[in-house]
Amino acid sequence: MGTRQRLIETASELLAEDGVGAVTLRGIAKAAGVSHGAPLRHFSGRAELLSAVATRGYADLLARRKTLPETSPRERLTAACHSYLDFALANPAMFELMFRRDLVDADDPALSAAASAVFDTFAVLVAAVPTPLARSGADLRLVAASLWAALHGLAQLWLWGGLAGASFAPSPEAALAVTLDAYLG
Amino acid sequence: MGTRQRLIETASELLAEDGVGAVTLRGIAKAAGVSHGAPLRHFSGRAELLSAVATRGYADLLARRKTLPETSPRERLTAACHSYLDFALANPAMFELMFRRDLVDADDPALSAAASAVFDTFAVLVAAVPTPLARSGADLRLVAASLWAALHGLAQLWLWGGLAGASFAPSPEAALAVTLDAYLG
DNA sequence: TGGCCGAAGTAGACACCGTCTACAGAAGTT
DNA sequence: AACTTCTGTAGACGGTGTCTACTTCGGCCA
Numbered sequence: 001m002g003t004r005q006r007l008i009e010t011a012s013e014l015l016a017e018d019g020v021g022a023v024t025l026r027g028i029a030k031a032a033g034v035s036h037g038a039p040l041r042h043f044s045g046r047a048e049l050l051s052a053v054a055t056r057g058y059a060d061l062l063a064r065r066k067t068l069p070e071t072s073p074r075e076r077l078t079a080a081c082h083s084y085l086d087f088a089l090a091n092p093a094m095f096e097l098m099f100r101r102d103l104v105d106a107d108d109p110a111l112s113a114a115a116s117a118v119f120d121t122f123a124v125l126v127a128a129v130p131t132p133l134a135r136s137g138a139d140l141r142l143v144a145a146s147l148w149a150a151l152h153g154l155a156q157l158w159l160w161g162g163l164a165g166a167s168f169a170p171s172p173e174a175a176l177a178v179t180l181d182a183y184l185g
Numbered sequence: 186m187g188t189r190q191r192l193i194e195t196a197s198e199l200l201a202e203d204g205v206g207a208v209t210l211r212g213i214a215k216a217a218g219v220s221h222g223a224p225l226r227h228f229s230g231r232a233e234l235l236s237a238v239a240t241r242g243y244a245d246l247l248a249r250r251k252t253l254p255e256t257s258p259r260e261r262l263t264a265a266c267h268s269y270l271d272f273a274l275a276n277p278a279m280f281e282l283m284f285r286r287d288l289v290d291a292d293d294p295a296l297s298a299a300a301s302a303v304f305d306t307f308a309v310l311v312a313a314v315p316t317p318l319a320r321s322g323a324d325l326r327l328v329a330a331s332l333w334a335a336l337h338g339l340a341q342l343w344l345w346g347g348l349a350g351a352s353f354a355p356s357p358e359a360a361l362a363v364t365l366d367a368y369l370g
Numbered sequence: 371t372g373g374c375c376g377a378a379g380t381a382g383a384c385a386c387c388g389t390c391t392a393c394a395g396a397a398g399t400t
Numbered sequence: 401a402a403c404t405t406c407t408g409t410a411g412a413c414g415g416t417g418t419c420t421a422c423t424t425c426g427g428c429c430a
Contacts, residue, residue, distance in 0.1 A: 003407080021287055025388060035409045037389085042407090046388065099345055102206055106346065119348075138363055142355050145348055146339070146363040153338025154331070160284055161291065163304075163330055170327050178323055178331040182367045188378080210417060220380050222418085227378090231417065 004042040006032050011053050012094075019093045020100065023050065050097060051108040057094040058114035061087050065121050073128035078180055080125050081151055085176055088155035095155065122148055132185040143183075150179050189227040191217050196238050197279075204278045205285065208235065235282060236293040242279040243299035246272050250306050258313035263365055265310050266336055270361055273340035280340065307333055317370040328368075335364050 001009075010032040015023045025046045026036045043049040064083045068076045088095040097103060104111065123144035127134075133143050157163060158172045186194075195217040200208050210231045211221045228234040249268045253261045273280040282288060289296065308329035312319075318328050342348060343357045 024386085026386080036387095037391095037410075038408055040389070099341070101345060133363060133367055136366070138366065139355075139359075142359055142363050145342075145355055146335075146360045146367065149338035149342045149360065150331070150335035150364065151338065152342055153334035153336065156284070156341055157330075157334045157337055160286060170324075170330055174324075174327055175331045175334060178318065178327050179335065181321070181323065182318055182331065209415085211415080222381075222420095223379055225418070 003032070003034065003038065007034075007039055007042060007049060008052050008056070011049060012056065015053060015093045015097060016091065020096050020103070023053070023097070025049070047103065047105040048108070050103050051105045051111045054094075054098045054104050055108070055111045055114045057091070057098045058111070058118055060091075060094075061098075062114070062118050062121065065118075065125075073125070074184065077125045077129050078184070080122065081147075081176060081180060082173075084122075084151050085155055085158075085172055088159060089172065092159050095159065099156075119144075119148060129184065131183060133183065147183050150183070151176075154179060188217070188219065188223065192219075192224055192227060192234060193237050193241070196234060197241065200238060200278045200282060201276065205281050205288070208238070208282070210234070232288065232290040233293070235288050236290045236296045239279075239283045239289050240293070240296045240299045242276070242283045243296070243303055245276075245279075247299070247303050247306065250303075250310075258310070259369065262310045262314050263369070265307065266332075266361065266365060267358075269336050270340055270343075270357055273344060274357065277344050280344065284341075304329075304333060314369065316368060318368065332368050335368070336361075339364060 007028060011023055011028045014028060014031055025039055028049070029036045029039050032038075039049060043052070061084070064087060065080060068079050068083075070076075098115075106112065123141055126144040126147060127140045131143065134140060154172060154175055158175075163170060163175075192213060196208055196213045199213060199216055210224055213234070214221045214224050217223075224234060228237070246269070249272060250265060253264050253268075255261075283300075291297065308326055311329040311332060312325045316328065319325060339357060339360055343360075348355060348360075
C-alpha cells in the first residue's frame with residue numbers, strides 16, 4: 001500500500017480512536033511511521049488529507065443506503081433515517097469532521113460529490129413516499145431538505161449532549177420516532 | 186470596566202468579525218491591549234473565557250424570546266422558530282461557538298444553565314400549541330426536542346452551505362416553512 | 371506611618387502545531 | 401550515462417495555549 005493511502009488509513013483510525021482534536025498532521029505522520037514533513041509530499045496541506053478522510057466518511061454513509069430493506073418506500077425511508085442517526089452516533093468523530101468546514105476543503109470535488117450523492121439519494125427516497133406534505137403540493141426536494149435537516153439536527157444535538165443537560169433525557173430513537181411521525185403522518 | 190469584562194467584550198467582537206478561528210487567547214489579549222499572559226489572571230484557560238462568551242450568546246438568544254408577539258400560541262411558536270434561525274444566520278460565528286464542545290467548558294454552570302434556559306422556554310412555547318402530535322398523545326417535551334432539533338439542523342446545514350452544493354438551492358425560510366408545516370399541520 | 375501581602379500585569383520559556391525550504395537518495399527517461 | 405522527477409528527511413519559522421518567575425501597585429493592619 002502506498003504512503004498516501006496509509007496516511008488516510010492512519011488518520012481514519014486516529015480519528016475514530018481519539019477524536020477530531022487528535023488528527024494532527026504530525027501525529028498522523030508519526031503514527032504512520034514517516035517523518036513529520038512526509039504528508040506534504042502527498043497532500044497540499046492538512047485540509048486536503050482530512051478531506052480525503054471525510055470523503056471516505058460520506059462514502060461509508062452512502063454505502064449504508066445500499067443495504068436498505070426491499071420493502072415499501074415508506075419503510076425504506078424510515079430505515080434510511082435510522083441509518084443516518086446510527087452512523088452519527090456510532091462514528092461521532094467522523095460525523096463531526098464531515099461537517100467541519102474549517103478542517104476540510106469545501107471545494108474538494110471528490111468531497112462535495114460524495115456529500116451531494118448522500119443528499120441526492122436521500123431525496124430520491126423521500127420522493128417515493130406519499131407524505132401528507134407531498135400531497136399538499138410542497139416541493140419534494142424542499143421536503144427532503146427539511147427532513148434531512150431534522151435528522152441532522154437530531155444527531156448533532158444528541159452528540160452535543162444538550163438534551164442531557166435539560167430537565168429530562170430522551171433517547172435519540174424516541175425523538176426520531178416523533179420526527180418521523182411529524183413528517184410521515 | 187474591569188479587564189475581565191473587557192476581555193469578554195473584545196473576544197465577542199473578534200468572534201463576530203473574524204469567526205471562530207480568530208478567537209485566540211493571544212489575539213484577544215493583543216486586541217484588548219494587554220500582554221499575552223494577562224487573560225490567565227482572570228480565566229483558568231481559553232475554554233473558560235470562551236464559555237463566558239458563549240454564555241452571552243445563549244443569553245442573547247433567550248432575550249429574543251422576550252420580544253415575541255402577544256398573539257396566539259401558535260404564532261408565538263412560529264415566531265420563535267424564525268427567531269432561532271435568524272439568530273444563527275445573523276451571528277454564524279457565535280452560533281458555531283455555542284455548539285463547539287471542544288472550545289467551551291461543558292461543565293461551566295453558567296453556560297449549561299443558559300443553554301438549558303433556552304430549551305426550557307422553547308418547550309413551554311411548544312406545550313402551549315395543540316399540534317397534531319400532541320393530540321395523538323406524544324410526550325410534549327419529546328415533541329419540543331424533536332422540533333428544536335429540526336430547527337437546529339436547518340440552521341447548521343444552511344451555515345454549512347451543504348444545500349448550495351446540491352442540485353438546487355432552497356432558501357432557509359422556505360425549508361423552515363415546510364418544517365413548520367410538518368409539525369404544526 | 372510603615373510594613374506586608376495578595377491581586378494583576380509582564381516577559382520569557384516550553385511543547386506542540388502547520389507549513390516552508392534545503393538537502394539526499396531512488397527511479398525512471400532520453 | 402546523465403538528467404530530471406518523485407519521495408522522504410531534517411531543520412527552521414511563526415503561531416498557539418499554558419506555566420513560571422518577576423515586577424508593581426493597592427489595601428489592610430499593627
